[in-house]
Amino acid sequence: xxxxxxPRGRCTRWDPASSSSRCARGRESGGQELxxxxxxxxxxxxxxxxxxxxxxxEMSLSGLDNSKLEAIAHEIYTDLVEDACLGLCxxxxxxxxxxxxxxxxxDPDSMKDFEIVDQPGxxxxxxxxxxxKNKECVCPNCSRSIAASRFAPHLEKCLGMGxxxxxxxxxxxxSSNNMNKSESDQEDNDDINDNDWFYGSEKKAKKRxxxxxxxxxxxxxxxxHKNGELSSNSDPFKYSNSTGINYETLGPExxxxxxxxxxxxISEHTKKMCTRSLRCPQHTDEQRRTVRVYFLGPSAxxxxxxxxxxxxxxxxxxxxxxxSRLQWDGSSDLSPSDSASSKTSTNNSESRKTxxxxxHLSLVGAAPGLSSNKKKKxxxxxxxxxxxxxxxx
Amino acid sequence: xxxxxxxxxxxxxxxxxxGEQERxxxxxxxxxxxxxxxxxxxxxxxxxxxxxxxxxxxxxxxxDLVAEITPKGRALVPRLCEEGTFSKNKNFPCSVCxxxx
Numbered sequence: 001x002x003x004x005x006x007p008r009g010r011c012t013r014w015d016p017a018s019s020s021s022r023c024a025r026g027r028e029s030g031g032q033e034l035x036x037x038x039x040x041x042x043x044x045x046x047x048x049x050x051x052x053x054x055x056x057x058e059m060s061l062s063g064l065d066n067s068k069l070e071a072i073a074h075e076i077y078t079d080l081v082e083d084a085c086l087g088l089c090x091x092x093x094x095x096x097x098x099x100x101x102x103x104x105x106x107d108p109d110s111m112k113d114f115e116i117v118d119q120p121g122x123x124x125x126x127x128x129x130x131x132x133k134n135k136e137c138v139c140p141n142c143s144r145s146i147a148a149s150r151f152a153p154h155l156e157k158c159l160g161m162g163x164x165x166x167x168x169x170x171x172x173x174x175s176s177n178n179m180n181k182s183e184s185d186q187e188d189n190d191d192i193n194d195n196d197w198f199y200g201s202e203k204k205a206k207k208r209x210x211x212x213x214x215x216x217x218x219x220x221x222x223x224x225h226k227n228g229e230l231s232s233n234s235d236p237f238k239y240s241n242s243t244g245i246n247y248e249t250l251g252p253e254x255x256x257x258x259x260x261x262x263x264x265x266i267s268e269h270t271k272k273m274c275t276r277s278l279r280c281p282q283h284t285d286e287q288r289r290t291v292r293v294y295f296l297g298p299s300a301x302x303x304x305x306x307x308x309x310x311x312x313x314x315x316x317x318x319x320x321x322x323x324s325r326l327q328w329d330g331s332s333d334l335s336p337s338d339s340a341s342s343k344t345s346t347n348n349s350e351s352r353k354t355x356x357x358x359x360h361l362s363l364v365g366a367a368p369g370l371s372s373n374k375k376k377k378x379x380x381x382x383x384x385x386x387x388x389x390x391x392x393x
Numbered sequence: 394x395x396x397x398x399x400x401x402x403x404x405x406x407x408x409x410x411x412g413e414q415e416r417x418x419x420x421x422x423x424x425x426x427x428x429x430x431x432x433x434x435x436x437x438x439x440x441x442x443x444x445x446x447x448x449x450x451x452x453x454x455x456x457d458l459v460a461e462i463t464p465k466g467r468a469l470v471p472r473l474c475e476e477g478t479f480s481k482n483k484n485f486p487c488s489v490c491x492x493x494x
Contacts, residue, residue, distance in 0.1 A: 068397060072404055073482040078467075080421045080478065085466035087422070088431060089459050092438045097451050101442070 180270075255295050264291050417481065424474045434466050 095101035117126040136145040141158045156162035160169070258264060263274040265283035273291070274283055408414040425431055441461050442450050450458060 068400065069483065072401055073479060075401065076404075076408065076417070076482045077475070077479045080418055080482075081467055081470055082463060083418055084422055084425055085434070085463045086459065088434055088438070088466070089455070089462050092435065092442075092462075093450070093455055093458060096442060096447060102439070102447075105439075 252296070259292050259295065263288055264295075266291055417478070420481070421474070421478050424477065425470065428471050428474055430466075430469055430471065430474070433469050434462065437465055437469075438462060 092101065116124045118124070119126075121128065123129055135148045137148055137151045138145050139151070139154060139158055141155070146154045153164075157165050157168075160166075258273070261278070263276045263278055263280040263283050265274045265280075265287040266272065267274065274280060276282065278288070405414075408417075438458075441458070
């Protein structure tokens with residue numbers, strides 16, 4: 001109530017039964033001050049201010065009316081409030097009579113059940129927050145204790161079952177295949193492009209044949225007759241689906257055996273020996289000879305009885321000797337930037353096309369011509385190879 | 394104070410005639426609901442009824458309930474609502490008083 005507890009301490013409670021005139025009388029004396037106070041509250045409304053101005057004017061006209069006006073206004077207000085209260089009472093009474101007054105209340109039992117829990121370590125529903133965090137399970141496969149939340153994914157990987165683990169394994173196999181391919185010579189890559197069926201996967205092939213059996217008959221031709229040897233010695237050779245062999249782990253006897261059956265030329269990229277046949281077109285006999293000399297000493301039995309031409313250094317004299325062969329097989333090791341083996345293959349193709357060119361031109365032309373030739377996919381030339389041996393012999 | 398009473402009567406009459414009474418009533422009701430007065434009072438009602446007993450309320454005089462509720466209701470009206478309505482009330486008497494004078 002506005003007037004209750006005011007500084008004048010006038011009638012504190014409105015009693016609807018009593019006449020309002022009694023209270024109005026008490027207010028007349030301090031009306032002006034009250035008016036001022038009320039004025040402060042009305043600043044937010046323009047209309048009210050206008051009316052107040054009117055009121056002020058009225059005040060100047062007749063002081064009596066002012067307080068009366070206030071009284072009347074207050075009466076009106078009180079009536080309104082009472083009306084509201086009465087309205088509510090009617091509502092409640094009807095609700096009680098009809099029986100729906102307490103319908104929206106919950107019974108005390110449910111209230112207790114769903115009461116908000118306010119204990120430490122527990123959320124408002126009473127559930128423990130990190131109940132499963134601290135628990136550790138022992139994996140039946142690897143006998144390690146794993147955190148509970150990580151247990152399921154760990155099991156999946158541990159047992160090797162589940163969608164993700166198989167996907168990862170496949171990817172790993174494919175990538176290891178790819179790695180070996182990329183590390184091997186560029187000629188190998190060319191050959192990959194040539195002979196898709198040789199190797200299990202291609203770099204760009206979308207359909208990976210990574211699930212191929214490494215010992216399947218479709219594997220590299222050169223490996224067929226070596227299966228007997230290699231399969232037994234797979235571990236020390238670190239075979240693992242690669243075309244090359246890591247020669248560092250081989251003993252001399254093994255090396256010799258290898259070199260008698262395989263090409264054995266060490267690739268510059270992967271530092272591995274070529275496992276293709278002795279007549280593999282990617283490497284020249286010179287290279288094979290070099291390798292054998294390197295490993296087994298100068299007295300090493302060479303793959304072919306080629307002669308005394310040494311290929312360790314690429315002198316001009318040698319190049320001249322080489323040039324004579326250039327016309328049909330075009331081996332050249334002059335430009336060091338490109339790998340010798342790749343040159344060989346590309347020069348093979350070139351020689352086929354430019355047989356009439358002079359040897360030195362073809363040598364020079366080899367380097368720039370390489371890049372263009374690389375993109376082509378020359379098949380391993382069968383006709384030239386017999387010519388090499390013809391020349392030698 | 395016949396004059397006062399007369400004045401008051403006239404004002405009331407004018408209020409009802411012009412419909413201002415109704416308008417002010419609705420305004421106040423809306424304000425009270427908005428500020429939560431109604432829910433407060435209803436909760437108070439529930440307490441009263443629980444104390445007195447459901448049957449007692451229905452059987453006994455309605456006025457008892459009113460007598461219980463109304464003072465509390467009046468007390469609960471928030472100051473802001475009160476002032477707003479009060480100030481509005483003042484307009485009317487002014488506008489009424491002028492022509493009367």
